Amino acid sequence: MASTEDIANSVWAEIVPTIDAILGTVNRSLPPDIFMKSYTAIITFCTATNHTQPTTSSTNRGAQIAGGELYYSFKSHITSHLQKMVLESQGHNDESLLIFYSKKWLAFTVSCRILNHLLGYLNRMWIKRVAEENIGEVFDINTTCLILWRDHFFKTLHPRLLPSMLKMIYRERKGETIDSGLLQTITDSTVTLGINDIDSKLTTLDLYQTYFEKEFIEQTEIFYKAESEIYIGSNPITDYMKKAGIWLEEEENRVKSYLHQSTRDGLIAKAEIVLIANHATIIQDQFQPLIEKDKIDDLTRMFGLLSRVPSTLERLRDLFLNHVKQQGLDAVRKVQESMAEIAASGAATPVEEGEKPARKSNSPLEVDPKTYMEALLFVHTKFAAITVAAFKSEAGFVASLDKACREFINRNAFCTTGSSKSSELLAKYTDSLLRKGSKINEDNEIEDLLNGAMTIFKFIEDKDVFQKFYTKNLAKRLVNSTSASDDAEASMISKLKEACGYEYTSKLQKMFGDMSVSKDLNSEFREKMETSHGKQDIDFSILVLGSGSWPLYAPTSGFNIPQDLIKPYERFLAYYQSKYQGRKLVWLTHLSKGELKTNYLPGNKTYTLQVSTYQMGILLPFNTALTYSWDELLQTTGLNPETLQGNLALLVKAKILTESDKKYTLNDGFKSKKLKVNLNIAIKSEQKQESDDTHKTIAKDRELVIQAAIVRIMKTRKTMKHVQLVQEVIAQVQARFKPQIPDIKRCIDILFEKEYIERMDGQKDMYSYVA
Template identity: 30%
Template sequence: MFRNSNQARGKGKAKAKGKGKSQFKSSTKRKQGHYTSNQEKFFSFLNMTDNSVDRTRRANFSNVPANGINRNLNILNIKPTTAKKIVIKNLKSEPKLPEDYREQTWDKLKSAVLAIQKSMPNQYSLEELYQAVENMCNHKMAQTLYSRLHSLTESHVSRNIEQFLAESMDRFLFLKKMNETWLAHCNQMIMIRSIFLYLDRTYVLQNPNISSIWDMGLELFSKYILLNTLVQTRVVEGLLMLIEKERQGDNVDRTLLKSLLRMLTDLQIYEQAFEQKFLQSTERLYAAEGQRLMQELEVPDYLAHVDKRIHEENERVLHYLDTGTKYQLIHTVEKQLLSEHVTNLLQKGLNGLLEEKRIPDLTLLYQLFNRVKNGLAELCLSFNAFIKKRGRTIVIDPEKDKTMVQELLDFKDAMDNIVISCFNRNEKFGNSLKEAFEHFVNQRTNKPAELIAKFVDLKLRKGNKETTEEELERLLDKIMVLFRFIHGKDVFEAFYKKDLAKRLLVGKSASVDAEKSMLSKLKQECGGGFTSKLEGMFKDMELSKDINVAFKQHLNTQHTRSLSPIDMTVNILTMGYWPTYVPMDVTLPDNMVKFHDIFKEFYLSKHSGRKLQWQPTLGHCVLKARFKTAPKELAVSLFQTLVILLFNKYDEVSYEYIKEATNIEDSELRRTLQSLACGKARVLNKIPKGREIEDNDKFRFNNEFSHNLFRIKINQIQMKETTEEQKATEERVFQDRQYQIDAAIVRVMKMRKTLSHNLLISELYLQLKFPVKPADLKKRIESLIDRDYMERDKDNPNQYNYVA
């Protein structure tokens, strides 16, 4: 094909020489007309498709020169055939455009732009206008075209400023007029750009220092409208006025706000012209509002107002403010309404919210304080202070001793619930809660430990039917939480041990499983050494059961005929495991003495070398009594039994006689008679009547006694703790502590040999597990010096030496 073209070109030249120039020109015009026709078809296609036209095809046609000849045959889809051959000849001169082509084309484009700016009908089609722009660009008139378009747009925008300079114009009307002008300008620039799109995509792209047609429109609008100081000020003040009205509760046109703020953003003056003033006005508004509402509103109402304000400001960002403003805006609201009033809010309302357990308000308080710096730290400190203050009122007041433990459990549950529900299970708040409880529980030395032990005793007694096994287990877990806060755990151990002994010996334990569960919890918390004696008590009870089975078999084989029908059960207690009981000799009936002697002989025959010591204070009996109304069974203590048995012989006996016949200690006898004659179940009548037992009182068996139950429990007095017992327990704890302090001092001195007083005290504080005062330690040191366990240094009296 290439060779044929050359041959055709050679033949064409030969013919031209023979026929002259006129033939060549005619051929050239015909070919020129052919190519021009195809180029016009392409422009028509481009106008109809606008942006959807294929860029590759446009690029290929962009190489078409001014004379309309394109030498790329493939673009025109012209294929050589054997019948015809195409001959291409060079022109000696290119055709010229009409002299008035530039002006005529610009007049056409100018009229179209003016029509758009004046919102009037356009007499030319967009296709024709687009074609005109492309033709001018292709004929190297792009720079002139851009310059004239710039001048025309600038002239139109500059005329618009006059309508905004009238001072009498209402602010809202001013904003609406500005918005209308802005929207009209945007629409105009969109339409103008669609006409001059070819200019925008060729000349503008090839010159980076020239703004696009859209940017040119924005720059001119900014220059003549908003960069005018008066106009810009009135726009910003109008916007601030609308936002302030909305903050006051009025309905405003959010669409207008959004459009104008978008205008400021598009013109790139949002931050400079509006944002700073907006944030300043916001700060002034909320600073004044915070001061005023702190005086007028209660804390829950104030918190609800702050939450509402933050929500409103977030809505403003969502609807019309620039997203970049959000952080500074919300920070300003939080600072003025929260940060500045953290201390006052906590002092004014936190205690009330915690006292009343206002879960929703406390949740909101936590969420809001979490938004400000150091808010949660301040809240945690105030929370801690409240717990210490409230807890101290529970612990210190002796009048609340009966309800102290239950109040502490309820208080702990309430505070735990607040930490979980309101404070998002925040670990710092949980630790602060524990520290506060540990602080105030130990404000009253020893008493909380004693009362917790007694509370456990109350819940583990057989008569406690208020709770199920599952509820009792949960309650024991809660009690163990309180137990962990106690420093003097040895006090708890002493009272728990004494009460456990009574429950086991008198048969008042609610459940062996519950007892062992509590023992397991104590062992897990304090170790095996803490519970070793308690475990020994349970072992003694189990061994005693086996011994009693063997003893009854022994009685059946040897002593059945000679003994009265008494069913006797004996508990063998290892002295080291059980509390120390004061020995007491009482006068027992002869048939009881016989049983004692038989059991003693039986036991010692099995376990030689051991010594048995009877403890009558722990004995209890079941008596069959015949009253006038009906026979009854009386569950009573051994002391009560001895008193009642006297009335088998006498109808009336005096106090002095009872004391002499039973040999019961005076204070114990008075308690016993009081329970029989002055309690709810009065099997004896006291003469004269009264609550107190006097030396000259007399007692008569109450034959008229009646009761709904067949078995009546009167031995509750055995479970009650006397003042003497309490003091004795406390004294035992004190003595045990003295021994532990002495052992600790000797242990430290034996290891260190020589030690100063201050260092010795510090070491003792680390080793001792119970609270102790420096004065008490000093007394024990002096005692050990007197007993020659240690001595003072002769050269330095403040230093001690160990004596080997």
């Protein structure tokens, strides 16, 4: 009986021509019957059971299945075939070598698949059984072919293949057109050849990375280091930024074209270091000139580059912050200079209707709130747009913009005594927007302006100062019926509520509630009076306002209500007390107003005089006499001398009265271009006093807020060090205002005296809560 080896040699001799034909080593086609004959011969050999010798000595189970001789003969034959190809490659170099390798690889992979089919039964029988027991030694025919190609062809050609590939890539980087498909075929082959020698199912990129990627990235670094230095040396940085962007884009396209996707991160990271990080300082140095000239495209390009290396953005953010801050300070300084020029020239600064123009003096300049706010908003709007367009709203640049705005809004040429000035001016600005006479006709326009005011509001530190002045101004608008739009008022309060919460606006909303109640109250009172007393001679209306919500103060002067108003006054008082028992009304005569008509002028010329109640009390007595002395008016009105003097001065200045030797006479020669003459004008000194009083109130309120925060913290913590307590207090109240350290210390001392807290024995800087 023939031995297994003899049979195997016979079968091998029969199938080797077919294998050579598939490999393309003989120049003839392979007829289908020849392929099937070889296929059948392999099956017959593998299924034979009467072989006298084992097919392999690896295991007993493997010895029972024929096929080992064919497998090892096949490996030897393929190895010989590949070695001949290596010799054939000797005549090729550079691109010719790449073409040679690419063609051979494509042909070989096709041959491998056909051979895998030809020897398919060997795969399913002997190879499968033996591979399970001899890990890393035996693989299926296709994998075996690829491993042999890797070990006997690729690795042998690699020392010549890699330089040829890198040379072609260098030519492409220098602007030549190359056959990228050729490079893709070769890099794909190195990926395909990343077969795990233990388990062929676990492919890796080790071969690709070791035999190509590593050297490729190193050459990339060398190339761009040289190119970037040459380019920067002979071109402006703005042009270099464009060029660096193009280079990076080309590398991205290179990955898509013929590199494995896994190369991208390492390749781009290396390119970013060489092209960006290594030249970051010289690129950053161009930021200031570019932003000063509003070069948005170049700034966008700079940010796009440097954002690839995040650590390089920090200096840009600092430069941006300082630039915006300086632009804001410069804008405010220009406003200040403009105000100074107006004052120096004697021209009138913008004032409310009826006010006296500011006279030249050594007192601090009064800034126009509108001019001031428009200057602040212009700077913010400009650089907010740049932040979006050039810096893509990156969080760091947004933070830098916000910090810069907080600085120049709260600490500028007008904020010499603290940051509260901007808060006060913002309140006055919003008052000018919401008051009648603002010359804003479109709802959309006022909404945009209010949004602008809220932009500034976001940055002011003393939000409590704004709240106080805004509340006072709102009270005046409501009491004097000078609000331009209820919708606009509601919109502003809604914005404040959204920004600071319900507590911040609760009193403002209650004020509107009081106005609604007062409207219903007036209607009901008129109906009752008409029913019981007939049609009223005097149009009398009142506002009943809650003392807890309205920033109103009791009058500082006495006042005798004129006889003409006594009846409606007493009737309303009786009506209200019958409706609301136990409630007390405090009459704020200094805030009341009315209208008087003139019937004494020659030619029956009639004017309507808009007056305060105090002025009304001064003028009504002139219905019975044309002249009164100072003492008579003092006794009749019941006003204190200071209040009487101020109001008489206004009436004399308006030429309603004439004065001679402390006697006041009704002026029958009074003339005015307007039929309605407003005499109810706030006296400048009173406005200044009101502002000072408001700031004093704010200081007292702050003291209470700080004390409440300290007690709240200590009640929770029980014991606490001084430094930690101060930090906690600042954290709690800074949403309303920025507390000063001395103020916090003073409040701590007050709470010591009130015995809310005490020092712990032997520890001066440790406090404890007194329950």
